[in-house]
Amino acid sequence: MSLANVENGFLYNLIQPKKDVVNFMSELVEVGTLSVEKQFSIYQSNINGAHQKVLGQVYPACLTILGGEYFNQLCFQYRCEYPSTQPDLNMYGEYFPSFLEKLVATKKELSDFIYLSELAELEWYWHKSYFANNDPLFDFGKLANIDIKNHEKLSFTLSFSISLHATKYPLIELWNANTNEFTESKEFSMHDTECYFCIFRENYKPVIEILSKKQHACLSLISSKASLVELSESDLQNELMSFIEKGWVTGFLLDNQTGC
Amino acid sequence: MLQQTQLAGTQPGSAPISGVGLGLRSPHINEVLTDLPNVPWFELLADNHMVEGGLIAAQLGKIAEHYPTTFHSVGLSLASVDPLDMKYLGKLKKLMHHHGVKWLSEHCCFTSIGGFHSHDLLPIPYSEESLRYMVQRISQVQDFLGEQILLENVSSYMKFAQSTVSEVEFITAVAEQSDCLLLIDVNNIYVNHINLGTDIDDYLSKLPYERIKEVHLAGFDEQEGVILDAHNNPVARPVWKLYEQLMQIIPDVPTLIEWDNDIPSLQTLMAEAEKAELIKSSVMREVSHVAS
Numbered sequence A: 001m002s003l004a005n006v007e008n009g010f011l012y013n014l015i016q017p018k019k020d021v022v023n024f025m026s027e028l029v030e031v032g033t034l035s036v037e038k039q040f041s042i043y044q045s046n047i048n049g050a051h052q053k054v055l056g057q058v059y060p061a062c063l064t065i066l067g068g069e070y071f072n073q074l075c076f077q078y079r080c081e082y083p084s085t086q087p088d089l090n091m092y093g094e095y096f097p098s099f100l101e102k103l104v105a106t107k108k109e110l111s112d113f114i115y116l117s118e119l120a121e122l123e124w125y126w127h128k129s130y131f132a133n134n135d136p137l138f139d140f141g142k143l144a145n146i147d148i149k150n151h152e153k154l155s156f157t158l159s160f161s162i163s164l165h166a167t168k169y170p171l172i173e174l175w176n177a178n179t180n181e182f183t184e185s186k187e188f189s190m191h192d193t194e195c196y197f198c199i200f201r202e203n204y205k206p207v208i209e210i211l212s213k214k215q216h217a218c219l220s221l222i223s224s225k226a227s228l229v230e231l232s233e234s235d236l237q238n239e240l241m242s243f244i245e246k247g248w249v250t251g252f253l254l255d256n257q258t259g260c
Numbered sequence B: 001m002l003q004q005t006q007l008a009g010t011q012p013g014s015a016p017i018s019g020v021g022l023g024l025r026s027p028h029i030n031e032v033l034t035d036l037p038n039v040p041w042f043e044l045l046a047d048n049h050m051v052e053g054g055l056i057a058a059q060l061g062k063i064a065e066h067y068p069t070t071f072h073s074v075g076l077s078l079a080s081v082d083p084l085d086m087k088y089l090g091k092l093k094k095l096m097h098h099h100g101v102k103w104l105s106e107h108c109c110f111t112s113i114g115g116f117h118s119h120d121l122l123p124i125p126y127s128e129e130s131l132r133y134m135v136q137r138i139s140q141v142q143d144f145l146g147e148q149i150l151l152e153n154v155s156s157y158m159k160f161a162q163s164t165v166s167e168v169e170f171i172t173a174v175a176e177q178s179d180c181l182l183l184i185d186v187n188n189i190y191v192n193h194i195n196l197g198t199d200i201d202d203y204l205s206k207l208p209y210e211r212i213k214e215v216h217l218a219g220f221d222e223q224e225g226v227i228l229d230a231h232n233n234p235v236a237r238p239v240w241k242l243y244e245q246l247m248q249i250i251p252d253v254p255t256l257i258e259w260d261n262d263i264p265s266l267q268t269l270m271a272e273a274e275k276a277e278l279i280k281s282s283v284m285r286e287v288s289h290v291a292s
Helices: A003-015 A021-025 A036-058 A060-066 A068-081 A096-106 A116-131 A140-144 A148-153 A171-179 A213-223 A228-233 A237-246 B026-035 B054-066 B086-099 B128-145 B167-178 B186-196 B200-206 B237-249 B266-291
Strands: A154-158 A163-167 A195-202 A205-211 A249-254 B020-023 B042-045 B069-072 B104-107 B110-113 B116-122 B150-152 B181-185 B212-217 B221-223 B226-228 B255-257
Touching (some): A003 A021, A003 B110, A003 B116, A003 B128, A036 A060, A036 A116, A036 B116, A036 B226, A060 A116, A116 A171, A116 A195, A116 A205, A148 A154, A154 A213, A163 A213, A171 A195, A205 A213, A213 A237, A237 A249, B026 B266, B042 B054, B054 B086, B069 B086, B150 B167, B167 B200, B186 B200, B186 B212, B186 B226, B186 B237, B200 B237, B212 B237, B237 B266, B255 B266
Parallel strands (some): B020 B042, B042 B069, B069 B104, B104 B150, B150 B181, B181 B212, B212 B255
Antiparallel strands (some): A154 A249, A163 A195, A195 A205, B110 B116
């Protein structure tokens, strides 16, 4: 068997066990008390442990709600479906919210957890915010030098760390209750109207801030690269200054091309 | 006492790597940056510091400013038959250059294939094909970085029928043919001795000592008759004994204490480093006594 076949057989059987494991194990030799099955299972167990650990760190509230045993089963299924594709294990787990969404829709035992994928999404963006690139300082000088006739081509850029959220579930309360050491059980009721919030990084720490519907709409428009004219038409340009002060809007583009 | 760090200088981070350093992990970073403990050097897991923003990036800058620093990576996947991840390597080079990182060490194994990452150190058969392959990959990495890297012997729980040489013969041949340096992990030698029956005397007699630039020490875990390189315990007695044997031959080579799981207090790690320093100093005294 070539080196390529050995490596492929080894890793693919770790990712999706029993696919072709007998063929790979024929490459191994029993040694001392280590049978070929035991040799392979040590690596399986290492990999399961590492992935469970990292997903538990990224999704602590989901882990608390689902319980360690069930969460670890899901981690195993998730790893088989979405193997890691980058060297940094800290960035593993991006598709866990959509994976949960599918499970909640199909698994009877999860039918009460309709909020779970949105809660996982909150946790993912919280985690991602911590690792986001640093933002540039907003360059007011450069903005002042833009010819007024080009203002209609101006759009704005958001912080690398910010994400926008809208939900009817009491996600923030659920997240707080399941990431801190509360002992009493709590019941949460659905919001009467949609709740808007953003996650961003401030002084190196991720932060959640509640938004008004108007703020959320404005930030969503900015995120979709709406021009200054479009923002003005929506009567949302007044929010801009406070967004810049908060570090949520960090720069601008001309014709969606030139960044400042 | 641990060897004094040259903190009095204007750029302590530029001091050479010597003595017994520590693998610096996230639970201790704040404490280290606040108290600036007397540790000669730190080794960082490069893969955990390859972000360009936020606290982790800022911390790396400060650590490298105050202490001589090395990188230890797992993501290069040196033995993988995939093409080298040049984006990853480029990031490593940029960070090393920017922060004055002294050297990069990697493992004699693969961690990824077909674009999928295991995040575990997966062994390969020690064959002619593997040798040719690793020599070519390491040469490519060294050409790109413009410097030699250190190759580490791994703990392995697998024995391949295809292997035609022993692990020590394999890493020696790789080092000689690619002109790379070596990082010898004493715990890994011991783990492989217990699990795979590796002959320690044979191992020590065949190492190319002139290429060893760093030594690692760590603790193992015992589960169902197998010992695992879990980095979750103090260095075990037989590993200290083996370390002493190694230091008799290369007493000047810098040593590092690794502890990655169930991480204890920084003081516990420093106490482990002090034990290693005592062994080094005692051996060095013996060597100088014999010489005089």
